[in-house]
């Protein structure tokens with residue numbers, strides 16, 4: 016039985032296979048419409064979510080399966096003090112696979128150790144968000160056709176942004192991927208990403224503060240939200256929240272084929288006037304999230320695929 020805690024739980028070859036499967040699901044959805052008949056997904060969300068929870072639920076329904084779960088800790092017995100280990104032991108009796116989001120780093124890992132069904136980390140605190148990374152990779156591959164030799168700009172909250180950490184870890188495995196890390200001093204990537212992921216893998220990267228300086232060289236710009244829920248005080252959040260606003264004027268500095276990704280939700284960091292730019296790929300990205308989660312469910316459940 017396999018779980019997914021980090022994008023590194025899948026080899027590059029397995030990622031390719033998964034993205035090929037997601038591509039086939041996109042092209043031939045009818046082939047997969049009953050492949051999970053009789054199977055159940057449990058969505059255990061101890062933290063708010065729109066895309067991840069609903070795209071997991073849509074994914075299982077698209078496969079013919081059913082969904083059970085809760086969307087907040089308050090509406091589960093966590094509010095009475097039940098541990099994630101006890102919760103997953105019980106949920107293992109009710110479902111075949113589980114997606115868990117939790118505000119505490121490592122909680123899905125703890126759950127996986129007590130589980131008798133596959134557990135998918137659907138975001139744990141400021142740590143990892145592997146299924147967002149699968150979504151991001153599928154989006155980049157669909158738009159660019161490859162990962163090698165791309166210059167990727169990551170902008171915003173690089174300190175607490177779990178999507179950023181997971182994406183960097185996944186992309187360093189490809190050839191000659193370069194990173195431009197765009198953030199205020201206080202929100203730079205954690206040192207383990209700089210030292211143990213980027214430097215250790217001899218990956219070329221630069222850290223800059225001004226988005227305008229970085230834009231002309233980028234192939235992909237990955238914008239992120241400054242996350243209010245990760246700040247310890249309101250004052251720091253207010254100071255940082257509008258540090259970056261991508262608007263039409265700034266987009267004039269970018270290449271004609273520089274695509275903008277964002278895990279969403281967006282607050283102010285991308286002006287809505289950018290949404291009509293053909294390079295704005297963030298809503299398409301959310302759609303890819305369904306295909307890739309369908310492919311992941313099939314992979315972890317080891318479902319026999321149609322020809």
Ligand code: CP
Pocket residue numbers: 063064065066067068138147278279280
């Ligand atoms: N991208 C993402 O994780 O969105 P949600 O928080 O809405 O799930």
